[in-house]
Amino acid sequence: MGLNPKGIETYMSKFKAARGTEDLLPERVPLYNFVHESCRAVLERFGYAEIRTPLFEETRLFSRSLGETTDIVEKEMFTCQRGDTSVTFRPEATAGVVRAYLEHNLHKSKKFQKFYYIGPMFRFERPQAARQRQFEQIGIEAIGSHDPRLDAEVIELGARLLEGLGLKDFEVRINSIGDREDRDRYREALTAFIRPKLEEYCEDCRRRFERNVFRVLDCKQRGCVALNKDAPAFLDHLGEASLAHFDELRSSLEALGREFQVDPAIVRGLDYYTHTVFEFKMPSLGARNTIIGGGRYNHLVEELGGPEIPAIGFSLGVTGTLLAMEKQGLCEAHLGWRECPIYLVSPGEADRPSAFVLAQELRASGLCADLDYEGKSLKAQMRTAHRRGASLVLILGEDERSRGVVLVRDMRSSVQEEFPLDGDLQVELRRILAEPLQAEEEGSGGDS
Secondary structure, X not given: OEEOOOOOEEOOOOOOOOOOOOOOOOOOHXXXXXXXXXXXXXXXXXXXXXXXXXXXXXXXXXXXXXXXXXXXXXHHOEEEEEOOEEEEEXXXXXXXXXXXXXXXXXXXXXXXXXXXXXXXXXXXXXXXXXXXXXXXXXXXEEEOOOOHHHHHHHHHHHHHHHHHOOOOOOEEEEEEOOOHHHHHHHHHHHHHHHHHHHHHOOHHHHHHHHHOHHHHHHOOOHHHHHHOOOOOOHHHHOOHHHHHHHHHHHHHXXXXXXXXXXXXXXXXXXXXXXXXXXXXXXXXXXXXXXXXXXXXXXXXXXXXXXXXXXXXXXXXXXXXXXXHHXXXXXXXXXXXXXXXXXXXXXXXXXXHHHHHHHHHHHHHOOOOEEEOOOOOXXXXXXHHHXXXXXXXXXXXXXXXXXXXXXXEEXXXXXXXXXXXXXXXXXXXXXXXXXXXXXXXXXXXXXXX
16 A cells, blocks of 8 residues: 555555456446447358357467468467477467368368357567457458359458448458469569568568568568568469459459459468458558458368368457547447446335345346445435436335335436335336336326
8 A cells, every 4th residue: 555646545456467468347348349249240140150269279280370480470479388288379260260160070061161250369469559469359261162252252241340330431452362373473573573682671571581582571660661662563473263263353342332452562471371362451540550351261271181172261350440440439439337227225224135135036037237235325325326327216215115115216307106016016117217207297187
């Protein structure tokens, strides 16, 4: 315990949330619930079913799927080693979903399936505004089809998720990185472009150049971004089949009326991507403005031990999405404690047992009700009811108990009325919540 300069007692905890994590306090949780529920409704409307995989997997699953030379595998994974067992807290969800798809033989019962997930991911990054070490993603995986119209549906789905949250002014950017043969051709062109000025790149890029030249394009260092500005475009090195796939994707998006830009700079940093890659950008967020990223991964199922089955997916970063919502004034309406429609007030200490029992009866009937457990006075209990947003206050004092009634005060209209405790009290309360009590007009019921 200590005193601040104004002499007010303060208490300092010895423990704080780990760096790169945050506590979601009760007034902020409803905002996350809104994002989850809004996205879940859209995802299920598009035919996606929820899948939940473990928070950690065997480390080799990620090194195999993401690529040994990616920054995630080299620098950012939270890995635990016990004896011969090495597990890693998932840095992304795609590998785990594909592992589950194969482990449970889902491809044998129905090859084409659509999954979605909502949950935390973990990467050891330098914490900043849109980056945390524990962060949340909402994503999808559509496994079992090479149809470019599926690519268009997935991109349209991403746009609908953002629109469902009320977001505007996002940009849809697409590109194609072809297949293995296309990548081989592009690798040669990119190597020839970078080699003459390799010494001008950062140390990480010089190392990436030797191990996987595509990683150089992922660098966010300003100098490297400027050096890559005139790099050869993937689209100029695509074969006939890859070009046809990309053309069909563009035609399908145009048929949907969805605006998009072809962006040759989009490559995506993970080794499993093929053909279509895309990002949703929110320019108002500044440099780190990608809030959805995804693409095709036609060989990942095979690389993880399954048959050759194509797939496509994306992930939405919840942190970046909330920042975008905040900038557009969309968060305030979903913040705050959940309102409690009914609050029970005890005028005296002897009234508390009866209020306690009545509260449990109301809850058992499906109504949301609460009461005081701090021994507050009548006035303080009324203030609490107001602060909790209660529509109805139920007062059960000695007089009411002796007559077998409860006094119901409608906080919206300031009208109050008595109702018998042994009657259909729950029915009456539901009726009043739907239609507030109204004061009787003065003089009503007299002779005319």
